[in-house]
Amino acid sequence: MAQDGQRLDVVIPGVEASSYPITIGHGTLSGVWGEILQTWPKHNPFVVTDSELVKAGHLQTLVGAEKVPTFTIDPAGEVSKHIQTVVAIVERMEKECLGRDSIIVALGGGTVGDIAGFAAAIFKRGVPVIQIPTTTVAQADSSVGGKTGVDSSVSKNAFGAFWQPAAVYIDVATLTTLDDRQYRAGLIESVKHAAIMDAEYFGFFETNIDAILNKDMAVLEQIAATNCRIKADVVQQDPTEKNMRRILNYGHTIGHAVESASGFELLHGESVAIGMIAAGKLEKALGLADDDRLERITNLLVKLGMPIRIPADITKEKIIDLLRTDKKAVGKWPRFVLLESLGAALCRDGQWAHEVSQDMVERCLDELY
Amino acid sequence: MAQDGQRLDVVIPGVEASSYPITIGHGTLSGVWGEILQTWPKHNPFVVTDSELVKAGHLQTLVGAEKVPTFTIDPAGEVSKHIQTVVAIVERMEKECLGRDSIIVALGGGTVGDIAGFAAAIFKRGVPVIQIPTTTVAQADSSVGGKTGVDSSVSKNAFGAFWQPAAVYIDVATLTTLDDRQYRAGLIESVKHAAIMDAEYFGFFETNIDAILNKDMAVLEQIAATNCRIKADVVQQDPTEKNMRRILNYGHTIGHAVESASGFELLHGESVAIGMIAAGKLEKALGLADDDRLERITNLLVKLGMPIRIPADITKEKIIDLLRTDKKAVGKWPRFVLLESLGAALCRDGQWAHEVSQDMVERCLDELY
Numbered sequence: 217m218a219q220d221g222q223r224l225d226v227v228i229p230g231v232e233a234s235s236y237p238i239t240i241g242h243g244t245l246s247g248v249w250g251e252i253l254q255t256w257p258k259h260n261p262f263v264v265t266d267s268e269l270v271k272a273g274h275l276q277t278l279v280g281a282e283k284v285p286t287f288t289i290d291p292a293g294e295v296s297k298h299i300q301t302v303v304a305i306v307e308r309m310e311k312e313c314l315g316r317d318s319i320i321v322a323l324g325g326g327t328v329g330d331i332a333g334f335a336a337a338i339f340k341r342g343v344p345v346i347q348i349p350t351t352t353v354a355q356a357d358s359s360v361g362g363k364t365g366v367d368s369s370v371s372k373n374a375f376g377a378f379w380q381p382a383a384v385y386i387d388v389a390t391l392t393t394l395d396d397r398q399y400r401a402g403l404i405e406s407v408k409h410a411a412i413m414d415a416e417y418f419g420f421f422e423t424n425i426d427a428i429l430n431k432d433m434a435v436l437e438q439i440a441a442t443n444c445r446i447k448a449d450v451v452q453q454d455p456t457e458k459n460m461r462r463i464l465n466y467g468h469t470i471g472h473a474v475e476s477a478s479g480f481e482l483l484h485g486e487s488v489a490i491g492m493i494a495a496g497k498l499e500k501a502l503g504l505a506d507d508d509r510l511e512r513i514t515n516l517l518v519k520l521g522m523p524i525r526i527p528a529d530i531t532k533e534k535i536i537d538l539l540r541t542d543k544k545a546v547g548k549w550p551r552f553v554l555l556e557s558l559g560a561a562l563c564r565d566g567q568w569a570h571e572v573s574q575d576m577v578e579r580c581l582d583e584l585y
Numbered sequence: 586m587a588q589d590g591q592r593l594d595v596v597i598p599g600v601e602a603s604s605y606p607i608t609i610g611h612g613t614l615s616g617v618w619g620e621i622l623q624t625w626p627k628h629n630p631f632v633v634t635d636s637e638l639v640k641a642g643h644l645q646t647l648v649g650a651e652k653v654p655t656f657t658i659d660p661a662g663e664v665s666k667h668i669q670t671v672v673a674i675v676e677r678m679e680k681e682c683l684g685r686d687s688i689i690v691a692l693g694g695g696t697v698g699d700i701a702g703f704a705a706a707i708f709k710r711g712v713p714v715i716q717i718p719t720t721t722v723a724q725a726d727s728s729v730g731g732k733t734g735v736d737s738s739v740s741k742n743a744f745g746a747f748w749q750p751a752a753v754y755i756d757v758a759t760l761t762t763l764d765d766r767q768y769r770a771g772l773i774e775s776v777k778h779a780a781i782m783d784a785e786y787f788g789f790f791e792t793n794i795d796a797i798l799n800k801d802m803a804v805l806e807q808i809a810a811t812n813c814r815i816k817a818d819v820v821q822q823d824p825t826e827k828n829m830r831r832i833l834n835y836g837h838t839i840g841h842a843v844e845s846a847s848g849f850e851l852l853h854g855e856s857v858a859i860g861m862i863a864a865g866k867l868e869k870a871l872g873l874a875d876d877d878r879l880e881r882i883t884n885l886l887v888k889l890g891m892p893i894r895i896p897a898d899i900t901k902e903k904i905i906d907l908l909r910t911d912k913k914a915v916g917k918w919p920r921f922v923l924l925e926s927l928g929a930a931l932c933r934d935g936q937w938a939h940e941v942s943q944d945m946v947e948r949c950l951d952e953l954y
Contacts, residue, residue, distance in 0.1 A: 341745035370679040376710035
């Protein structure tokens with residue numbers, strides 16, 4: 217594929233300034249700044265990134281010799297995804313005399329995108345944000361859809377807003393500096409997209425697994441483009457997550473509980489991998505699937521180096537407790553997204569999340585130790 | 586007018602869940618809670634109010650014997666309109682185990698409405714807010730339109746969002762506990778509405794000035810209803826303030842500068858009164874108005890006890906300096922909203938804010954000492 221890569225237009229119904237382009241390529245990062253200045257000539261750019269990205273040289277690649285006001289989140293990662301980081305960003309912007317004509321450029325993984333996107337949503341009642349995701353998770357997932365959020369001192373994602381980006385630039389070459397465990401775990405959101413929406417895409421993963429593990433640029437571009445198409449398709453149908461968008465939660469209900477129970481020792485993607493296996497067990501128990509389907513999913517996750525069993529030190533009781541406090545829980549017990557077939561989420565009576573008894577969930581969890 | 590009062594429906598184009606009712610009456614506050622519980626039976630209410638409202642007995646009137654989780658802003662007023670108050674509200678809601686099915690009920694003046702509205706906009710990516718404005722300013726202005734915002738440690742309204750209320754309940758009887766200076770200054774937003782949009786309404790003010798100063802309930806209800814109709818009309822035409830909504834800024838450009846230069850010794854309405862006189866001088870200087878128009882405006886403002894001259898200790902230079910840093914300034918010198926006639930803002934070439942030279946502004950300011 218050419219360096220100028222692919223371009224996709226996302227339109228969110230009912231949202232003002234609702235169309236935004238996603239540009240995908242490899243080795244394209246150095247050209248992005250020029251394009252930003254050309255596309256938004258009347259806006260004053262402000263970059264939000266993190267210390268890891270600076271260390272990897274990506275900030276330098278983006279802005280080149282230009283002196284651009286920048287906020288570097290330090291330390292990088294979840295620990296900084298806090299409302300006080302957003303307060304610090306806004307106050308820095310004010311000290312740089314930036315106003316309503318600012319545009320925030322978010323360079324980094326999901327955490328940077330969440331923090332910078334939320335800062336953009338609430339700075340002076342909202343300024344545009346450009347997302348430049350640099351991890352497998354962020355490129356697959358968090359840069360499209362407009363969900364932003366940060367933690368309070370009490371809980372995760374207590375603060376947030378729906379804020380669609382003005383544009384998304386994906387350079388898959390930024391993935392080469394990502395550590396291998398993060399890289400592989402980040403691909404699980406893509407496997408999830410395939411499982412719920414696109415059987416052919418699932419086959420693409422199976423066929424190209426070696427190229428994927430070797431970070432083949434052409435294959436990664438194709439993955440990025442397919443992810444964005446699937447995510448955009450779902451988000452366009454349900455921009456504020458009233459119903460159908462819940463299918464993106466496949467594998468996440470049990471996945472979140474396992475991630476939290478591990479004290480975040482397990483990565484998000486690793487936990488979702490376990491959650492997808494658990495969902496597969498539920499589908500079998502409910503008579504929705506044969507053995508073959510779960511086997512294909514399990515085989516792919518194993519090749520990607522994912523855990524497929526719950527670590528012994530995480531008790532079933534702990535997971536059940538956490539499921540009861542799930543943020544999407546209705547009547548204190550969550551509903552579960554399930555597959556109709558590989559490549560299609562199950563919809564019954566217009567609902568995309570389904571009741572499953574606690575008893576059945578417990579029996580499926582028992583099989584995962 | 587009957588206790589069940591008047592009802593107005595506001596529809597904001599392009600905004601989801603965009604229609605909301607405004608109910609106006611006197612002595613109606615004690616019935617509002619029952620209506621909230623009936624209209625939003627699946628939501629968990631959380632009240633945000635301030636210590637002055639509690640002292641005046643309005644919180645008690647609203648919730649009666651019910652035990653409702655409440656955040657009381659203390660001290661009341663602008664000093665608490667800070668991002669850290671919003672953080673405290675959100676963390677209190679989390680500690681009360683409130684989630685996405687919360688509804689925030691804002692009982693108070695403009696500051697309470699701004700703080701609570703912004704908290705609603707960003708709690709868990711947004712929950713509904715019900716506005717119960719209790720001051721002349723808030724009833725005329727800040728409860729309709731969806732503008733919310735709080736200050737940072739660097740500047741005013743650094744944080745904010747457009748967040749339309751789910752409903753607005755106005756009980757004009759709450760105005761009887763307001764101190765007289767606040768009451769009168771708060772009416773200036775209503776005079777502004779009349780000046781920019783409704784000549785007949787301006788006449789109503791002139792005719793009923795004694796009843797207004799005596800807080801006649803029927804007249805106050807009529808003022809509240811007319812304000813909401815005018816404000817809703819403007820907001821519906823331009824929900825995110827791209828153009829026409831700027832007319833609501835009439836008198837505010839110079840008004841804000843005077844208010845700020847006084848160190849907030851002058852109330853907002855008092856400053857806007859001076860700003861309206863200044864706008865009238867500009868209109869005369871530009872050949873847009875005869876003497877009679879400014880005289881009528883001046884007479885009404887005087888009867889309402891407003892200052893019509895700039896206090897001697899506020900220098901013209903200070904005002905000019907502040908105008909340069911106006912948040913709406915384009916190219917470092919703001920544009921001004923002007924009147925075409927009493928009851929109609931001036932629109933030229935599709936623009937509602939107009940270029941006026943610094944020289945002319947200075948000459949008009951000179952006349953105001």
